[in-house]
Amino acid sequence: GPKVLQIPSHQIIDMGQMVTLNCDPVSNHLYFYWYKQILGQQMEFLVNFYNGKVMEKSKLFKDQFSVERPDGSYFTLKIQPTALEDSAVYFCASSLGGRGLYFGSGTRLTVL
């Protein structure tokens, strides 16, 4: 089936540093998403993105977060600066309209 790739699979950084999470969505998909999942908890929506713009963001999408997808390259989530509470697994997803989301394998972010 369609594959969404996330790079890296794990990232360990010191609090206050910047981190960029990369996502290579399904090639013909138009809508892109980031979700956050803390260990043992439900997955929570962060932001979605279409046609170069943020469509909607949740309260979890703090001012330190930003997303972009320059010219069809990776869809990225940048956190600057990071905080301890940002430690989680971040899932990227993409979709072709309303036909369902395809998720990547996630990036496990550990902020020390």
Added chain:
Amino acid sequence: GDSVTQTEGLVTLTEGLPVMLNCTYQSTYSPFLFWYVQHLNEAPKLLLKSFTDNKRPEHQGFHATLHKSSSSFHLQKSSAQLSDSALYYCALSEAGGNYKPTFGKGTSLVVHP
């Protein structure tokens, strides 16, 4: 606004027994409904989707029927397997909107021998 309700946080079953996970929704328009499954330490995967009333999609032995009259999309399987143990999310997205799915809180299914 849209909402999805999964009433059970945890369902525990003996292998071989039937599975039913509840999902009801509220939506202004006619939404698309989905079930996603997330196994431990894995990404969520699309399990089922339904786009028209009273069609019954099936995958891996699971099926769900969209009933607009009761705003429900319950997930069912005739016989639970140990490998079905996972977290199951029901979700909806509206046609013509920004397609952001609204997820339920998830139901954890534990199947034991």
